[in-house]
Amino acid sequence: MLAALRTVIRRDLLLAMRNKSDAANTLLFFVIVSSLFPLGVGPEPALLRTIAPGVVWVAALLASMLALARLFAADYADGTLEQLALAPQPLAAFVAAKILAHWLVSGLPLVLIAPLLGLQFDLSGTALLTLMASLLIGTPVLSLLGAVGAALTLGLRASGVLVPLIVLPLTVPVLVFGAGAVEAASSGLGAQAHLSLLGAFLLISAALSPWAAAVGIRIALE
Amino acid sequence: MLAALRTVIRRDLLLAMRNKSDAANTLLFFVIVSSLFPLGVGPEPALLRTIAPGVVWVAALLASMLALARLFAADYADGTLEQLALAPQPLAAFVAAKILAHWLVSGLPLVLIAPLLGLQFDLSGTALLTLMASLLIGTPVLSLLGAVGAALTLGLRASGVLVPLIVLPLTVPVLVFGAGAVEAASSGLGAQAHLSLLGAFLLISAALSPWAAAVGIRIALE
Amino acid sequence: MKPRHKKMALIAGGLAALGAAAALVLNAFQSNLVFFFSPSQVMANEAPRDRTFRIGGLVEAGSVKRRTDGLTVHFNVTDTAKTIPVVFSGILPDLFREGKGVVAQGKLGSDGVFHATQVLAKHDENYMPPEAAHAVAQAGKAQKTVIVK
Amino acid sequence: MNWFKYSSPATFYPLAGKMAPWFFAAAALSAVPGLYISFFVAPTDFQQGESYRIIFIHVPAAWMSMFIYVVMAFWAGVGLAFNTRLSSMMASALAPTGALMTFIALWTGSLWGKPTWGAWWVWDARLTSELILLFLYFGFMALQAAIDDPRRADKAGAVLALLGVVNVPIIYFSVQWWNTLHQGASVSLTRSPTMAATMLAGMLIMALAFWMYSIAASLLRVRSIILERERAADWVREWREAAR
Amino acid sequence: MLEARELEATRGSATLFRGIGFALRPGALLRVTGANGSGKTSLLRVLCGLAAPSAGEVRWNGTDVRALREDYWKQLAYVGHANALKDELTAAENLEIACALAGLDAAPARVQAAIARFGLAGRERLPVKLLSQGQRRRAALARLALSEALPLWILDEPFSALDADAVERVQSAAGEHLARGGMIVLTTHQEARIEARSATDINLGDGRTEARPSH
Amino acid sequence: MLEARELEATRGSATLFRGIGFALRPGALLRVTGANGSGKTSLLRVLCGLAAPSAGEVRWNGTDVRALREDYWKQLAYVGHANALKDELTAAENLEIACALAGLDAAPARVQAAIARFGLAGRERLPVKLLSQGQRRRAALARLALSEALPLWILDEPFSALDADAVERVQSAAGEHLARGGMIVLTTHQEARIEARSATDINLGDGRTEARPSH
Numbered sequence A, B: 001m002l003a004a005l006r007t008v009i010r011r012d013l014l015l016a017m018r019n020k021s022d023a024a025n026t027l028l029f030f031v032i033v034s035s036l037f038p039l040g041v042g043p044e045p046a047l048l049r050t051i052a053p054g055v056v057w058v059a060a061l062l063a064s065m066l067a068l069a070r071l072f073a074a075d076y077a078d079g080t081l082e083q084l085a086l087a088p089q090p091l092a093a094f095v096a097a098k099i100l101a102h103w104l105v106s107g108l109p110l111v112l113i114a115p116l117l118g119l120q121f122d123l124s125g126t127a128l129l130t131l132m133a134s135l136l137i138g139t140p141v142l143s144l145l146g147a148v149g150a151a152l153t154l155g156l157r158a159s160g161v162l163v164p165l166i167v168l169p170l171t172v173p174v175l176v177f178g179a180g181a182v183e184a185a186s187s188g189l190g191a192q193a194h195l196s197l198l199g200a201f202l203l204i205s206a207a208l209s210p211w212a213a214a215v216g217i218r219i220a221l222e
Numbered sequence C: 001m002k003p004r005h006k007k008m009a010l011i012a013g014g015l016a017a018l019g020a021a022a023a024l025v026l027n028a029f030q031s032n033l034v035f036f037f038s039p040s041q042v043m044a045n046e047a048p049r050d051r052t053f054r055i056g057g058l059v060e061a062g063s064v065k066r067r068t069d070g071l072t073v074h075f076n077v078t079d080t081a082k083t084i085p086v087v088f089s090g091i092l093p094d095l096f097r098e099g100k101g102v103v104a105q106g107k108l109g110s111d112g113v114f115h116a117t118q119v120l121a122k123h124d125e126n127y128m129p130p131e132a133a134h135a136v137a138q139a140g141k142a143q144k145t146v147i148v149k
Numbered sequence D: 001m002n003w004f005k006y007s008s009p010a011t012f013y014p015l016a017g018k019m020a021p022w023f024f025a026a027a028a029l030s031a032v033p034g035l036y037i038s039f040f041v042a043p044t045d046f047q048q049g050e051s052y053r054i055i056f057i058h059v060p061a062a063w064m065s066m067f068i069y070v071v072m073a074f075w076a077g078v079g080l081a082f083n084t085r086l087s088s089m090m091a092s093a094l095a096p097t098g099a100l101m102t103f104i105a106l107w108t109g110s111l112w113g114k115p116t117w118g119a120w121w122v123w124d125a126r127l128t129s130e131l132i133l134l135f136l137y138f139g140f141m142a143l144q145a146a147i148d149d150p151r152r153a154d155k156a157g158a159v160l161a162l163l164g165v166v167n168v169p170i171i172y173f174s175v176q177w178w179n180t181l182h183q184g185a186s187v188s189l190t191r192s193p194t195m196a197a198t199m200l201a202g203m204l205i206m207a208l209a210f211w212m213y214s215i216a217a218s219l220l221r222v223r224s225i226i227l228e229r230e231r232a233a234d235w236v237r238e239w240r241e242a243a244r
Numbered sequence E, F: 001m002l003e004a005r006e007l008e009a010t011r012g013s014a015t016l017f018r019g020i021g022f023a024l025r026p027g028a029l030l031r032v033t034g035a036n037g038s039g040k041t042s043l044l045r046v047l048c049g050l051a052a053p054s055a056g057e058v059r060w061n062g063t064d065v066r067a068l069r070e071d072y073w074k075q076l077a078y079v080g081h082a083n084a085l086k087d088e089l090t091a092a093e094n095l096e097i098a099c100a101l102a103g104l105d106a107a108p109a110r111v112q113a114a115i116a117r118f119g120l121a122g123r124e125r126l127p128v129k130l131l132s133q134g135q136r137r138r139a140a141l142a143r144l145a146l147s148e149a150l151p152l153w154i155l156d157e158p159f160s161a162l163d164a165d166a167v168e169r170v171q172s173a174a175g176e177h178l179a180r181g182g183m184i185v186l187t188t189h190q191e192a193r194i195e196a197r198s199a200t201d202i203n204l205g206d207g208r209t210e211a212r213p214s215h
């Protein structure tokens, strides 16, 4: 079974390599959205510093949501998903492997570049560290929840907009505590409470999402 | 020629009717994103009022971008676009018709619901009117520019993230002057200058985008 | 319509659209699309009320006064026609000088004093060695045009 | 001389190879005196002191960033209209250098902004439009990278590049149209420069160096693009064999 | 009259075919055969003017089709590998729209007749996405029953996914079209029994080309 | 042994088939025929356990496949209408991955042999999206050459888009599989000439059902 999982991960990473732009684009989207806000909101630096954590987190949320919406779409359209469903391993395991690969390709880079964006917004050192930590714990949760949304909307024409719609409400707590952690850190309160909550979300969603997504896929295939 | 265009518009509206969720989803996405910000940024009312125009406009931008990314994708995948390219009317005219239909389905609702969101953010009467006016002139520009991005990335796996990447830089001015109009209005300055600039963008993009998108489509079909 | 006429009509339509766009742009630039407002505009109530905006102009010579805390500064911003008093507490940019350009961001208080949250120096497009600047300043006393070799 | 002869990749490849070293040499030859003038000859500025010396990097980079975009769009447009492969390759080769120049302009600009204005970054029209230029370059490169078929990549990129040209005059005139924090032009075709002669000389020589470097780098890049695209063509095979 | 001269197409570094030439007169059928990947689809797309050949040209009544553009497409019905159907619409709605776009008369009665002719009667209320593979192909081909007025039909693997009954229906429609002076270019791996005054085969083989009249 | 008992499938208000039953023993071939839309694909998906029948059950060695799940799928190779290929990867990479997932031995040499066997030699470096319709179908079917170990093959229209040469190759692979005691269920509109010790036809006709042995 592990071999099969490794194959899925390797395949998805290989596909990402073939299509290097994919990962790069999620990243660029993240950067661009975070830079849009100052434009819309206006250039007052104090104001910007206040909204920075929220903006960066919302941008991360949207970027990973976009990339996720089509997590299974290609596999569904070309029949690969049918084959996965007929493979001798549990579908949930494949789903977990796909999510992991996806996070490595499009979640991790966000975590790594976030400090740069934070610098732009003039955040302090601790705030930056906390931003990274919160994203490190939070973005996998986004990937996991996004996968469920992607599975439930498989094959629907409107999935591009449906996924955010289904998933955003679930990810609101992640956003609140993620951005909250940064704010707490930059106001010197310590972000530990926020981060442990995020950790709890991660554990729960890691335990449940793959199963939920697998069920969604089987329903879509019937 | 007009009959053929009317057919395209009617067809796209019919498809939207069959798939009611499509229009509803763009709208809901718009609403959700505008409501996410207070969550990420924190609940201080004065702060919220300041960022309201920017947030609403960024949300409109993202919502229409998402819906647009796949404007031609379905027609491309099922071969309809090939048929349109081989039709006796200029492709640019079809493209214009598709954009119009798309705006009616997913741009216009944003314009109509925006005042409600603005109310939520406690904007004044003039500001609300200006918000509507700016969106009324601005969202068609977003649709026109988005169509070019969608055409250029047709059939690429990464198109979901490429479109925003290509189109956002071009739409930044729309965002700046759209949000600027509302701010100017709510600070009692009069938004006329901003709105005429938006109008100029609209005219220019209406004159150029359909051609550019048609060229993009022909390139993709080669 | 013959195809040729159709094409002509399309081109004419496109040109008309571009022309109208140009007219709109010109119309916009005659109005107030600005990074900052001049004191005259503020006095003429062209600047926003009750919210932050920027004013720009020259720091009036001899107007800079520091409070004892060393951080709070008072100065006047002028565009030679009108003048607005500004109060700011924070670190001023190095190039903040009397008689030089400045852009301040903040709110206009009911007392007519502009409470700045950020002060930026705006320099002009002249670059020259100090001696030349001195010479120019001397000459400038005699005549107002700036000449640079 | 038959110019069309050089519009074929096969003939342009060796020509570019021969020209690139000369342009590199020209870049070095102008950079040495340019840097010398900039840092040792040019006087201190009366208001900014020493920090103004960033001008010798900033302005050449900013000029090149806009200029390269226009040239890139021009070649891309030629490629789209006349289906000439080499001009499209030129466009693709220019983009990374253009993006680099834009990045340098942004970076040196914000380095410079801190000591002079008192802020790294403000959202005025000049700075914003220059940032958009960077994103346009990125968009162009990302689009081309995402398309496998080089001919399609060329054409799609061309459409995007041509649309983006409107941004260039906006960057240039932004300081006139809006009142920006960024200063107005010190050097213009219609007025005499408002800059001391040695400073101006240093800046112009540095601009020359940047220009030469951009040409040299693009020539090298176009060579590798030609090799990659034409790897199956007979002349490349022969050339490879000869090199072996 | 459709003429091709010295057509050549390349994909990547490979030349798919070279020196293809033919002249197709009213009432004539051209069958393009060849192994998988020999370039049949590529040739048909060149003939349509969707793709540019790397050498040679395609002429319609003496003018290059890449110059004629809309004036050529007005005369052309193309059915590709893809069905060009909207999943959400019924077969009738799809047909109506396709005809309106191609400038063909799509009166409801005619559409009904076309649907019946291709054996889809009884499935009128189903959106296309619920139809089977073969039923979808039938719906795509039903457009031909409304395209009598278009002189040139270009069909890429029209018989794929069709059962024997449907193949029969397509063949008879094609035969009628030829009889009234139409022209047809088609590719197929199956044998097509189409009544034609004159039929030519072009075999793309494995990239090597030969054109020979079969009658 | 694959058995079906009293299978029935409904779509919307229509009953596609009813009372389908058969027993497929090692070495036997089951051909499902019928007009377009008669329910062949639906039946095959029920046999795979992807869809649930509205009545009846499918048994593998005596146990319901919906209960066996992974234990059944371990024994099964299914090739559907869709090719299940990743456009960005080459045929070999696709094969390797598909085999790894199905738990099959995918040593490079074996993969190469499978590719050659299905006539794709020479296209090894091309990503699948550049292949022609028929070449893609070949790549999908090449999986069969590596699936000797799986007793049950279920093939939905394997010959669609294939040229005569490729049809021949698939037929011989199927014949060998049967000869070594495998079982095959397939649908096709073309005639299939597969060497089989025992072959059964199920004709789904127009929704009415009849099952008769052909030998």
Ligand code: HEM
Pocket (backbone or CB within 6 Å): D055, D058, D059, D062, D063, D105, D106, D107, D108, D109, D110, D112, D113, D114, D116, D117, D120, D126, D127, D130, D131, D171, D172, D182, D183, D184, D185, D186, D187, D188
């Ligand atoms: C990130 C910030 C900055 C950006 C994006 C930027 C961008 C540009 C651009 C695009 C140009 C070329 C346009 C032209 O030639 O008119 C330019 C020119 C110039 N910039 Fe900046 N700039 C920045 C910051 C600064 C700062 C802080 C200063 C000085 C304090 C400065 C001084 C100049 C000068 C002197 C020129 C030459 C103007 C001329 O003579 O044409 N820039 N800048």
Ligand SMILES: Nc1ncnc2c1ncn2[C@@H]1O[C@H](COP(=O)(O)OP(=O)(O)OP(=O)(O)O)[C@@H](O)[C@H]1O
Pocket (backbone or CB within 6 Å): E011, E012, E013, E014, E016, E034, E035, E036, E037, E038, E039, E040, E041, E042, E043, F123, F126, F130, F131, F132, F133, F134, F135, F161, F163
């Ligand atoms: N970039 C490329 N390099 C080399 N060969 C390519 C490239 N792109 C496509 N090909 C080849 O070009 C051919 C395209 O053929 P086309 O689709 O026209 O075939 P066809 O005759 O319609 O085949 P089928 O019967 O399978 O439909 C294929 O053989 C494919 O492998």
Ligand SMILES: Nc1ncnc2c1ncn2[C@@H]1O[C@H](COP(=O)(O)OP(=O)(O)OP(=O)(O)O)[C@@H](O)[C@H]1O
Pocket (backbone or CB within 6 Å): E123, E126, E130, E131, E132, E133, E134, E135, E161, F011, F012, F013, F014, F016, F034, F035, F036, F037, F038, F039, F040, F041, F042, F043
């Ligand atoms: N909701 C529905 N209501 C009525 N009929 C339906 C519905 N959904 C599907 N069908 C019918 O069910 C059948 C599905 O058939 P299936 O795809 O199994 O056919 P098939 O035998 O594989 O045909 P083909 O030879 O064309 O591949 C079609 O006739 C289709 O019209």
Ligand SMILES: [Mg+2]
Pocket (backbone or CB within 6 Å): E040, E041, E042, E156, F132, F133, F134
């Ligand atoms: Mg083909």
Ligand SMILES: [Mg+2]
Pocket (backbone or CB within 6 Å): E132, E133, E134, F040, F041, F042, F156
């Ligand atoms: Mg079927």
